[in-house]
Amino acid sequence: MKAHLPALATLTLLLAACHQAPVSPPAPPAAHTGGAVKAQDLVIVNVNGVVPTGNVTKEPGQTGSASFYLDPTNGDGKQGCNATGNGGQVTFSLASSDPSVIANAGPSSPITGCGSLNARSLTYTVNPNAPVGTVVTLTVSAAGAQGTNTAARFTVQVVAPTPTDSTPPVVTPTITGPQGQNGWYTGDVTVVWNTTDPDSGVTSAPCPSVTLTEDTTGQTLTCSATSAGGTSTQTVTIKRDATLPDVTVTPGGTQGQNGWYTSDVTFETTRADATSGIASCEASGTDPLTTDAASHTAALSCTDNAGNTAQASVTVKRDATAPTASVTPSGTQGQNGWYTSDVSFSVTGQDNLSGIGTCTAPAALTADSAAYAATATCTDNAGNTSAAASITVKRDATRPVLSLPSGVNVTATANSQATVTYAATADAAISGLAGLNCTPASGSTLSVGTTLATCAATDNAGNQATGSFPISVTYAFTGFFQPIDMGGVVNTVKAGSAVPVKFRLGGYQGMTILAPNAPTSAANSCGATEAPVEETVTAGNSSLTWDATAGQYVYIWKTNSAWAGSCRTFTLTLADGTSQKAYFRFK
Numbered sequence: 001m002k003a004h005l006p007a008l009a010t011l012t013l014l015l016a017a018c019h020q021a022p023v024s025p026p027a028p029p030a031a032h033t034g035g036a037v038k039a040q041d042l043v044i045v046n047v048n049g050v051v052p053t054g055n056v057t058k059e060p061g062q063t064g065s066a067s068f069y070l071d072p073t074n075g076d077g078k079q080g081c082n083a084t085g086n087g088g089q090v091t092f093s094l095a096s097s098d099p100s101v102i103a104n105a106g107p108s109s110p111i112t113g114c115g116s117l118n119a120r121s122l123t124y125t126v127n128p129n130a131p132v133g134t135v136v137t138l139t140v141s142a143a144g145a146q147g148t149n150t151a152a153r154f155t156v157q158v159v160a161p162t163p164t165d166s167t168p169p170v171v172t173p174t175i176t177g178p179q180g181q182n183g184w185y186t187g188d189v190t191v192v193w194n195t196t197d198p199d200s201g202v203t204s205a206p207c208p209s210v211t212l213t214e215d216t217t218g219q220t221l222t223c224s225a226t227s228a229g230g231t232s233t234q235t236v237t238i239k240r241d242a243t244l245p246d247v248t249v250t251p252g253g254t255q256g257q258n259g260w261y262t263s264d265v266t267f268e269t270t271r272a273d274a275t276s277g278i279a280s281c282e283a284s285g286t287d288p289l290t291t292d293a294a295s296h297t298a299a300l301s302c303t304d305n306a307g308n309t310a311q312a313s314v315t316v317k318r319d320a321t322a323p324t325a326s327v328t329p330s331g332t333q334g335q336n337g338w339y340t341s342d343v344s345f346s347v348t349g350q351d352n353l354s355g356i357g358t359c360t361a362p363a364a365l366t367a368d369s370a371a372y373a374a375t376a377t378c379t380d381n382a383g384n385t386s387a388a389a390s391i392t393v394k395r396d397a398t399r400p401v402l403s404l405p406s407g408v409n410v411t412a413t414a415n416s417q418a419t420v421t422y423a424a425t426a427d428a429a430i431s432g433l434a435g436l437n438c439t440p441a442s443g444s445t446l447s448v449g450t451t452l453a454t455c456a457a458t459d460n461a462g463n464q465a466t467g468s469f470p471i472s473v474t475y476a477f478t479g480f481f482q483p484i485d486m487g488g489v490v491n492t493v494k495a496g497s498a499v500p501v502k503f504r505l506g507g508y509q510g511m512t513i514l515a516p517n518a519p520t521s522a523a524n525s526c527g528a529t530e531a532p533v534e535e536t537v538t539a540g541n542s543s544l545t546w547d548a549t550a551g552q553y554v555y556i557w558k559t560n561s562a563w564a565g566s567c568r569t570f571t572l573t574l575a576d577g578t579s580q581k582a583y584f585r586f587k
Contacts, residue, residue, distance in 0.1 A: 055157060056156045057156070057157045059126070059158070060128045060129065060130045060132070060158060060161065061128035062125075063123055063125045064125075064126075065124075066094065066124075066140070068108070068120055068121075068140060068142070069111070069115060069117075069119035070111065070114040089110035090110060090142055090143065090144040091106065091120075091143050092106055092120055092122060092143075093105065093106030093107045093140075093143065094140060094141075095138070096137075096138055097136050097138070098136045100127065101130045101134050102124050103124070103125065106141075107143065108120035126156065132160045133157070134157070135156070135157045137154070137155050138153060139153040163199055165197065165199035165200035165227060166229050167229040168197070168226070168230035168231055168232040169195045169204075169225040169226065169227045169229070170196050170197070171194070171195050171225050171234035172195075172196075172234070173234060174192045174194060175189060175191050176192075177189035180307030181305065182276070183239055184239045184240070184305065184306030185238065185239065185242075186241060186242050187240075189240055190209060190210070191210045191211075191212075191221050191238065193207035193209070195207065195223070199227070200228035201227060202225050202226065203226055203227055203228070204225050204226035207223035212238055214240070215240050215241050215242060215274075215275045216238065218239050219237065219238050219240075220235055220236070221235065241273075241308060242308070243275060243308065244304075244308045244309070244310035245308060245309075245310040246270070246271070246272045246274075246310070247271045247300050247302045247311065247312035248270045248271075248300075249267055249298055249299065249300050249313055249314045250267065251266070251267055251268075251298070252266045253288075253316075256319070256382040256384070257382060257383040258354070258357065258382070259316075259317060260317045260354050260381060260382035261289075261316055261318045262383060264288045264289060264318075267285070267287045267288070269283065269312070275304070276304045277304060277305050278303075278305075279303050279304055280303050281300060281301065281302040281303075282301050283299070283301075284297075285297055285299055289316065292318050292319050292320060292353050296316055296317070297313050297316075298313065298316070299313035299314075317354065319354035319382035319384065320382075321351075321353065322384040322386055322387075323349045323351035323378050323386045324349065324350045324351075324389075325347055325348070325349050325376055325377055325386040325389040327375070327376050327389050327390065327391045328345065328346050329343050329374070329391060330344050331343040331365075334461040334462030334463065337394060338395070338396045338462065339365075339393060339394070339395045339396075339397070340397050340461050340462055341397050343364060343365040343372075344361075344365075345362045345364065347359035347360070347376040347389070349378030349379075351384075354380045354381040354382040355381050357380055359378040359379070360377050360378075361376055362374035362375055365395050368396050368397060368398055369395050371392055372395065373390055374390065374392075376388070376389055377389070397463070398463065399457075399464065400427060400433055400457035400459050400465045401426065401427045402424070402425075402455060402465050403425045403427075404455055404469050405422050406469060407469050408422050408453070408469065408470070408472070409471075410446075410473050410474075411474060411506060412475050412506065414507055414509065415509060415510050416448045416473075416512065416575060417445050417446065417473070418445070418446060419443065419445050420443070420444055420445075420446050420471050420473070421442045421443055422442050422453070423442070424436065424455050426455075426465065428457070428460070431463075432459060432460045433460075434460050436455065437456055438453060438456075439453065440453060440471070446471060446473050447473060448574075448576035449473060449575065449576055449577055450471070450577065451470070452469075454468040472576075473576065474576040475574055475575075475576050475578070476506030477504070477574070477580060478503065479501075479503025479504055479552070479580070480503050481503065482502075484499070484501060484502070485582075486582065488583065489583065490585050491532070491582060492584070492586075493532070493585075494564075494587050495561045495562070495565075496561030496563075496564075497559055498556050498559070499556070499584075500554050502554050503552060503572070504552045504553070507551070508546060511544065511546065512575060513544075513553065513574055513575050514572075514573070514575060515575055518571070518573035518574070519570060520571050521557075522568060522569050523566055524567050525567065526566075526567035526585050541558055542557050543556050557570065564586050565587075566585075567583065567586070568584050569581055569582075570583070570584060
């Protein structure tokens with residue numbers, strides 16, 4: 001079983017035997033007596049301070065040490081440790097790859113047993129003049145009765161000597177913050193301590209950073225730092241004044257409205273600084289203010305000893321002049337200076353400085369009047385009130401009253417026309433009637449049908465009233481004459497025959513007496529009272545003629561033979577819009 005030294009890196013070496021018997025029990029070698037070291041014994045190499053990669057760093061002139069021991073291996077023809085018995089001894093040596101840097105070392109004192117209790121150490125020394133960066137390989141060898149084996153190797157790298165330190169650390173404060181005047185800071189101040197020692201390094205705890213957030217006339221901060229070269233201390237005193245001076249400007253005078261003064265204005269000032277004190281002050285602006293001004297500023301600027309500057313100012317407005325006022329009517333303007341609607345009044349004020357604040361408007365004129373006086377005043381923003389302003393207006397918002405007929409009915413006299421007369425009047429009580437016009441005018445000749453007459457009355461204010469009424473011109477119809485019976489009688493006639501429809505219109509009215517598409521007929525239920533049509537004519541188609549001898553119109557109605565066995569209503573619609581009906585049964 002292998003044994004190891006604690007906290008030491010290990011390397012392994014095999015010892016080779018010159019004469020190993022192929023079979024057990026082995027015969028002792030001829031050249032040795034007294035128990036020689038046999039093959040397969042392990043040499044355990046322990047190197048103090050060696051990293052797992054087998055590298056060691058040393059400064060020029062420094063020494064190092066490596067220890068070694070044997071680990072017994074069985075199965076090599078000799079049970080147990082080959083270094084025991086028969087005078088068997090093992091020594092260790094170090095061979096340097098560059099003896100000018102590190103000389104060879106060894107052999108060690110012999111060992112006569114295995115295990116860490118029988119370890120041997122070898123010391124090696126780095127040449128004081130060895131170049132920094134040189135790497136030397138040291139090879140470990142074990143020599144015994146059976147010969148010499150190389151166990152392993154490790155490296156030694158020459159590094160620069162550690163410098164010495166004879167000076168204490170350097171302590172430097174870094175101060176950040178807004179700098180004012182006369183060594184004052186005008187805001188938060190942060191002090192950061194920087195401690196450095198380029199030789200051995202600072203071994204003391206770092207000094208904490210400090211931020212001053214309150215005004216002070218002087219606060220001292222201290223930092224100490226220690227290294228191998230000693231201890232040093234640094235102090236710094238901070239003055240902080242981040243508060244502006246207290247400066248005021250106060251106006252005095254007769255106050256009007258909306259911040260305006262209506263008299264001379266004077267200004268009172270104060271100044272103070274609690275920490276660094278007032279250094280200087282400068283005032284500006286006219287004091288007192290004796291003339292009207294839309295904006296006048298009185299100011300005081302003070303600077304404290306830290307450089308903080310505060311300004312106090314007040315802006316005043318002075319208006320001691322009254323405004324003027326004017327009244328303007330507003331409404332629907334008619335004619336001849338009359339208003340034809342309610343009249344409202346707007347008041348316009350004029351003020352060249354503070355401007356108009358309010359105006360007192362007259363009540364609106366809502367009733368007809370031939371003369372209405374409206375009076376108003378205005379007050380400016382400073383509180384000055386104007387003299388009264390007045391204007392006179394007249395209002396007529398009432399339309400004339402028309403008197404018209406409800407309707408006019410006349411009978412066509414000739415050529416489907418008639419002369420129509422009627423009476424129309426109007427009354428305008430306020431401004432008086434200017435005119436009355438009707439279309440068509442009384443005495444006009446109108447064609448048959450209904451015509452809507454319209455009348456418009458206008459008063460002197462321009463109000464207009466309109467009205468209308470219907471004028472109906474109709475034919476003086478008489479008929480139907482034989483062979484057609486009227487009064488609801490059903491006339492019987494042979495289907496397919498031509499029936500003469502005879503009627504009068506109060507004389508000859510022209511040949512355009514029928515309405516478009518007239519006359520017409522339509523099927524109906526047959527009536528009870530019947531009378532035969534005694535007269536029919538032969539005709540190819542229906543037609544209208546004028547019988548000057550009889551003074552009547554004759555319309556030949558051509559019936560349809562397919563109407564046999566049915567009843568129909570014959571409707572004659574005239575150009576005046578009236579209709580006449582007759583009833584027929586067809587055989």
